[in-house]
C-alpha cells in the first residue's frame with residue numbers, strides 16, 4: 001500500500017466525499033437496487049452469474065461476497081484500473097474537479113515536482129497529436145507505406161496512436177513552443193535534445209509509437225527508422241526521464257490491462273508491431289518491453305495486473321522466434337524466482353516468424369494458434385536440452401538424460417520435479433521411470449548439498465520457493481531457524497497448515513462479529529459502554545485487531561458521519577488483512593433480531609461484557625486462592641472487594657435479562 005503521505009489528508013477526504021461510489025462503480029458494471037439503499041451487481045473482479053458484489057453508498061464501501069474484494073471508492077479505482085493509491089486519488093480528483101494540494105518537504109519520492117510531471121504529460125500528449133497529424137500529411141507517406149506493408153490499416157494506426165516524426169531539425173520543438181511549452185520541459189521529457197543552437201528534435205524521419213502508462217498517459221515514444229540514409233539504430237526510444245523508466249514500462253499495457261486481468265494471461269512479444277498484430281488478431285493481452293530485456297520490474301507490473309488477492313495466478317506467455325537468443329532468454333528466466341517461472345509459458349513458431357509476420361502470411365488465426373500452442377517453460381527447457389541428441393540410440397538417450405536431468409533437478413517444487421522426471425522418461429523413450437527418477441534425485445541432492453555446504457550460487461533463502469505459495473515468508477515469526485535448518489526441516493514445518501486459534505462457527509465468535517458490524521455501521525447504537533470493553537474481551541484475534549482499530553479511531557463515541565467513520569477506520573487499520581475485515585464488517589448485513597436494533601445491540605454488548613466479567617472473576621478468584629488471608633491481608637481484602645464488585649456488575653447484567661443463560 002502506498003503511503004497516502006504526499007497528498008494532503010483533507011484533500012483525500014474531500015475526494016472520497018465528492019466521488020459517489022455508486023457513480024464511479026456504475027461506470028464499470030450495472031448496479032441494481034438491493035433494498036435499504038444498497039446496490040448489487042456482477043463482480044468485476046471474478047466471474048459470476050448471480051450478483052454478489054455489494055455497494056453501500058451511505059458508507060462509501062463496496063464488498064464482494066464471492067471473492068471478498070472490497071474497500072472504498074479509491075480502492076475500487078486502484079483495483080479496477082491497476083493504479084497506485086496516489087494515482088487513483090489524482091484521477092478521482094480530476095473527475096470531481098478538486099485541485100489537490102501536496103504536502104511540502106515530504107521527503108524523497110518520484111513526485112518531488114508534481115507540477116513538472118503534469119507539464120511533461122501534457123507535452124507528450126501534444127507531441128503524440130503532432131506526430132499523428134504528420135503521419136496523415138503528405139510528408140508521412142513513408143510511414144503509411146511501412147504500416148500497410150505490415151498489414152495495418154489507417155484505423156489500426158489510429159487505434160494505437162501511431163505517428164510520424166518529420167525529417168526536420170526542430171519541427172516538434174517549434175510546435176510545442178507554439179503551444180506554450182518551455183524548452184526546459186521539452187528537453188527534460190526527452191522529446192528534444194540540447195543542440196549547439198538550442199533544443200532540436202530527438203526523433204526525425206521515424207515512425208512513432210506513443211508509449212503509455214497504465215492510466216493511459218503518454219510517457220514516451222518508440223521510434224522506427226524509415227529512411228536508408230538514417231544511420232541511427234533501427235529502434236530508438238525515449239531516454240530515461242522523469243516520466244519514462246524503461247525497466248518497468250510495458251508497451252500496450254494500457255490497452256491490455258483489463259483483458260490481462262480478466263483472462264489471467266499476458267503475452268510478452270518483442271516489438272511494437274507484434275503488439276499491434278496480436279491485439280488485432282484477437283490476442284488482446286499482448287505487451288512488449290521498450291528497448292530492454294524483460295526484467296524484474298516488468299515482472300512486478302505483470303504481477304499487479306494478474307494479482308488476485310494475495311495470490312499471483314495466471315499465465316505469462318513469452319513468444320520467442322525460436323532462435324538461440326530467445327531460447328537463452330527463456331532459460332535464463334529459469335534462474336529467476338521459480339514461483340513466477342512455474343506460471344511461465346513459451347510459444348515458439350517453428351518457422352521463426354514473429355507475430356507480425358505470422359499474421360501477414362497466415363492470418364489472424366495463426367497468431368491465436370501460436371499463443372494457444374504454448375508450452376510450460378519447464379517443459380520447453382527440458383525439451384531444448386534433449387533436442388540435440390539422437391534418441392534412436394541407447395547412447396544418445398543416455399547422453400540426452402545427462403543433459404536434461406540437471407534441468408529437471410533444478411526445479412525446486414518437489415512434486416513438479418517428480419512429474420517432469422516421469423515425463424522425461426517418456427520423452428526419452430527409456431521406459432524406466434525409477435532409473436530416471438534416481439538420476440534426477442542424485443543430481444538434485446548433489447545441487448542441494450552444494451548449496452548447503454558452501455554458498456554454491458550464493459542465493460539467500462533460495463529454497464523458499466519450495467513453500468510454493470510464498471506465504472511462508474510472513475507466516476508469523478517462523479523465520480527464526482538457522483540457515484541450515486531453513487532447508488529440509490523448515491520446509492516441512494512451513495507446509496503444515498496454520499490452524500486458526502478460534503472457531504468461526506462458535507456462537508460466541510459470531511456474536512463478536514455482529515457487535516463489530518454494529519460498531520462499524522451504526523456506532524451511535526453502542527455508545528460508551530462499548531468503548532470500555534477491552535481488546536482482550538474478543539476471542540478471535542482478527543476481531544481483537546478490529547477492536548484495537550476502533551479504539552485507535554477514538555472509539556464509537558467519537559464517530560460522526562458514518563462514511564467518514566468508516567474511512568477513518570480503514571485509514572487506521574494496521575494492514576490489508578484488518579482493512580479487508582473492516583470493509584467486510586461495514587458491508588455485511590447485521591443479522592438483525594426481530595426486535596428493535598437497539599435491543600439487539602444492547603444484548604450483544606451485554607453478552608460480551610458478561611463474558612469478560614466472568615473471565616475477570618475467575619482470574620481474581622484464582623489469585624485469592626493463592627493468597628494467605630492473614631499474611632497478605634491488605635491485598636486479600638482489596639482483591640476480595642474487586643471480586644464483590646465484579647460479581648455485582650455481572651448480576652446487574654443478568655438481571656436486566658440481557659446476558660444469555
Ligand SMILES: [Zn+2]
Nearest residue numbers: 043046064067
Ligand atoms: Zn467478486
